[in-house]
Amino acid sequence: MGKRVAVVGVGMTKQRSSRPDVNGQELINEAVRAALEDAGISRRDIDAVVIGNMDHFEGINYVDTWSVDGSGALMKPIMKLTTGGTTGTTVAMAAYYHVASGLFDRVLAIGWEKNSESDTTGAIITAFDPFWDRPIFAGAVAGLALEATQYMHLTGATEEDAAYVAVRERRHALNNPYAHLHINLTIEDVMNSPYLSWPVKMGDMCPRTDGACAVVFASEDVVDEFPQRPAWILAVADRHLWAYTSDPYVNQALENGWWFPALEWAAKEVYDKVGIKDPLKEIDVAELYLPYSFAGLRYMESLGFCERGGGPALVRSGATDMGGECPVNPSGGVMSSNAIGATGLLRVAECALQIQGRAGDRQVPDVEIALATGFGGCFWSDVLLMGREMPERRRG
Numbered sequence: 500m501g502k503r504v505a506v507v508g509v510g511m512t513k514q515r516s517s518r519p520d521v522n523g524q525e526l527i528n529e530a531v532r533a534a535l536e537d538a539g540i541s542r543r544d545i546d547a548v549v550i551g552n553m554d555h556f557e558g559i560n561y562v563d564t565w566s567v568d569g570s571g572a573l574m575k576p577i578m579k580l581t582t583g584g585t586t587g588t589t590v591a592m593a594a595y596y597h598v599a600s601g602l603f604d605r606v607l608a609i610g611w612e613k614n615s616e617s618d619t620t621g622a623i624i625t626a627f628d629p630f631w632d633r634p635i636f637a638g639a640v641a642g643l644a645l646e647a648t649q650y651m652h653l654t655g656a657t658e659e660d661a662a663y664v665a666v667r668e669r670r671h672a673l674n675n676p677y678a679h680l681h682i683n684l685t686i687e688d689v690m691n692s693p694y695l696s697w698p699v700k701m702g703d704m705c706p707r708t709d710g711a712c713a714v715v716f717a718s719e720d721v722v723d724e725f726p727q728r729p730a731w732i733l734a735v736a737d738r739h740l741w742a743y744t745s746d747p748y749v750n751q752a753l754e755n756g757w758w759f760p761a762l763e764w765a766a767k768e769v770y771d772k773v774g775i776k777d778p779l780k781e782i783d784v785a786e787l788y789l790p791y792s793f794a795g796l797r798y799m800e801s802l803g804f805c806e807r808g809g810g811p812a813l814v815r816s817g818a819t820d821m822g823g824e825c826p827v828n829p830s831g832g833v834m835s836s837n838a839i840g841a842t843g844l845l846r847v848a849e850c851a852l853q854i855q856g857r858a859g860d861r862q863v864p865d866v867e868i869a870l871a872t873g874f875g876g877c878f879w880s881d882v883l884l885m886g887r888e889m890p891e892r893r894r895g
Contacts, residue, residue, distance in 0.1 A: 501599040501600065502598060502718045502720065503719040503731065503732075504599050504716055504717070504719070504731070505716070505719070505722050505732065505889070506732070506847070507722060507725040507730075508535065508537040508538025508540070508715030508725065509533075509534055509537055509713075509714055509852060510529075510530045510534030510713045510714075511530055511533065511677055511711070511713070511841075512677070512712075513676070514708045514709070515709050515710065516615065516679065516706065516708065516709065517615035517709055518709040523557070523569070523613055523616075524565075524566055524568045524570075526569070526611060526709065526711050527550075527711050528568075529711060530611065530711035530712050531569065531607065531609060534715050535571075537727065538717075538725050538727065539727075540724075545605050545606070545715075546575070546576075546604055546605050546606060547575055547576040547578075547602075548563075548570055548571070548575055548578070549578045549590050549594045549606060549607070550566060550570055550577065550578070550579055550580075550590065550608075550609040550610075551582075551589065551590040551609070551610050552610065552611050552612050552840030552841075553583065553612060553617075553622070554581055556617035556619050556622045556839070557616055561579070562579055563577045578597075581840075582875060583875030583876035583879065584839060584842065584843065584874050584875020584876065585739070585873035585874060585875040585876060586840045586873075586875065587610040587840060587841055587844030587845065587846070588843035588844065588872070588873025588881035588883065589737070589843070590610050590843070591735075591847045591871075591883065594607070594608035595716055595735055597716070598716050598717065604720060605717050605718070606715070606717075607714075608716060609712070610711065610712050610713075610838075610843065610844035610845070611841050612708070612709065612710065612838040614707035614708055614838065615709050619639070619707060619839070620638035621638075623638045624638055627743070631743055632743055632745070639790070640695045640696045641696045643704075643790065643791050643793070643794075644697060644699045646794075646797070647698050647699055647791075650797050653808075654808040656796055656810070657811075659686060659690060660796060660811035660814070661698075661792035661796060662686045662702070662703070662792060663792075663815055664792040664793075664794075664796065664814055665684060665703055666685065666689060667795070667827070667828075668792075668828055668835055669683065669684045669835060670684075671829050671830065671831045671832070671835075672836075674829070674860040674861040675829075675835070675861050679708045679710070679836040680834075680836070689702035689703065689792070690702075699792075703791050703792040703793070704790075705791060705833045705834045705835075705836075705837040706835075706837055708836050708837045708839075710845075712841040712845045712848050713844075714844060714851070716732075719889065727855055727857075728855045729889070730850065730851035730855055730887070731885060731886050731887070731890060732883065732885055733773050733885060733886045734769035734772035734883070735881070735882070736764075736765040736766075736768035736769045736772075736882050737765055737880065737881040738760070739761075739879040740760065740877075740879065741761075742877060743877065744877055746877055747760075747877055747878040758797070758800055758801050758807055759797060759878070759880075761878055761880040762801040762802065762878075764880075765880045765881065766803065766880075766882050768882075769882050769883070769884045770884075773868075773884050773886075775884070778825075779804045779805070779825050780824065782825055782868050782869070783853075783865070783868055784829065784850070784863045784869045785819075785825060785826070785827045785871075786827075786828055786829075786832065786847075786849045786853075786869065786871045786872075787827055787846070787871075787872045788832075788833055788842065788843055788846060788872050788873050788874040788875075789833055789834060789874075790834070792834070794874070795810070795827070796811055797810060798810075798872075798874075799813050799814070799819070802870075804825065821861075826863050829849070829853070829858065829862070829863055830849045830858075830861055842873075843872075843873035849861075849871075850870070851869075851885065853869050854866050867886060868885070868886050868887075869884075870884055871885065
């Protein structure tokens with residue numbers, strides 16, 4: 500049977516548009532040193548390392564070996580993972596499985612990106628099929644705009660509905676000293692910002708960020724060695740279903756009753772494992788990979804926080820604000836910081852801090868269960884549930 504696993508240490512850099520003062524290895528090392536100090540251990544205590552970023556963006560090969568001076572992985576098993584926007588959560592899940600398998604007791608997960616030294620849009624365009632996808636897929640913004648127009652057509656949602664999400668994310672980020680953007684936007688500010696690809700405006704989108712995050716995962720057998728309260732992994736699931744940018748739209752039309760199959764199927768799996776029946780009421784805080792404002796409407800529905808088409812009303816009600824029924828992205832989320840390889844891992848790190856009661860001005864009171872998600876590629880989805888109490892049983 501698998502071991503039960505907890506997060507016992509968290510480290511992150513301050514997220515910025517550019518960090519010219521450090522190279523990639525030095526940026527990684529900032530987060531690693533912070534995580535090891537937080538866990539009260541040294542590099543020697545780590546059994547294995549999992550690292551990820553979008554190496555295609557920065558043009559770095561074998562980033563696992565290239566980064567050893569920063570990660571501290573010299574003479575240790577190391578695995579590199581790259582899965583687009585889901586890289587950070589995929590890294591977290593790989594570290595979890597490394598420990599749950601019983602192979603290692605202490606695993607260091609690292610996500611990072613120096614977007615200031617990359618051509619993200621160019622890399623995204625050239626990552627896809629040159630005949631079917633590349634002529635019509637002008638990078639991430641245009642792909643998200645296609646999703647937004649589909650959602651507006653099917654539900655009657657408006658650009659102003661999405662603006663409420665943007666305002667919430669930027670307001671929450673004001674409480675996070677690590678966030679890249681500290682901008683107190685209004686609905687009018689978002690609505691008056693220039694269009695990037697209709698209906699997505701500048702105010703609706705995430706930034707490009709330099710930053711890193713590191714998280715220490717530990718087995719139930721050694722968890723008492725660490726000074727911080729453990730944040731237990733209750734369940735994980737991923738759905739990386741498609742390879743072409745058009746696939747999600749075709750498959751969503753074919754899957755009767757499904758709204759966003761990858762996210763819905765992954766969420767259903769973790770809910771069933773833990774026994775979650777009413778996510779909005781039973782989950783205390785959610786750190787979701789929302790790369791732009793319209794995602795904060797549609798994804799609420801796919802996660803079961805409200806009925807289909809109910810995202811705008813839910814967001815406008817304040818239920819997802821700080822002080823609401825289930826605060827979403829107290830950290831400011833992806834729309835306030837997006838160091839792509841670190842972004843998903845930051846969601847896990849923020850959930851751990853919430854469970855441990857160490858999130859500072861962005862703390863939600865009495866967090867028992869937290870939800871983290873990753874989003875990327877062709878609408879791939881990762882979902883992790885974390886809790887204050889150790890799961891009653893090990894999972895096979």
